[in-house]
Amino acid sequence: MSERLTIGQMYPNVVHPSTLQRPSASKSTGGPEASFENVLQRNMLKFSNHAAKRLEQRGITLGSRQLDQISSAVDKAAAKGSKESLILMKDMALIVSVANRTVVTAMDGSSMKDNVFTQIDSAVIIS
Numbered sequence: 001m002s003e004r005l006t007i008g009q010m011y012p013n014v015v016h017p018s019t020l021q022r023p024s025a026s027k028s029t030g031g032p033e034a035s036f037e038n039v040l041q042r043n044m045l046k047f048s049n050h051a052a053k054r055l056e057q058r059g060i061t062l063g064s065r066q067l068d069q070i071s072s073a074v075d076k077a078a079a080k081g082s083k084e085s086l087i088l089m090k091d092m093a094l095i096v097s098v099a100n101r102t103v104v105t106a107m108d109g110s111s112m113k114d115n116v117f118t119q120i121d122s123a124v125i126i127s
Contacts, residue, residue, distance in 0.1 A: 046102045048103065071101075073085075086122070090126075092107065
């Protein structure tokens with residue numbers, strides 16, 4: 001009982017913290033027998049590789065409260081039938097594919113200036 005355990009021994013499948021999305025699970029039929037994991041996967045906010053790189057390059061960090069706000073904004077856009085939405089938060093903008101709940105790209109306040117946002121059908125402003 002005097003053996004020391006390291007985190008790697010306890011949790012061998014731990015993913016590096018900079019990874020923002022989980023591996024996709026197998027598709028579910030969405031029927032009444034849909035597992036909790038499948039429902040969670042469908043409702044989870046994901047980040048594309050491009051968006052993850054932009055967040056890192058621009059020094060943008062998202063806390064759990066901000067992630068909840070973004071997820072709520074995606075829900076609102078989906079309720080209105082949006083497909084691609086611009087989500088504006090205090091000093092950042094996110095382009096989100098609403099159908100698959102994926103953040104496609106992200107930019108900070110200085111990157112937003114003098115830009116034109118195309119191929120969106122809605123905008124959600126988070127205060």
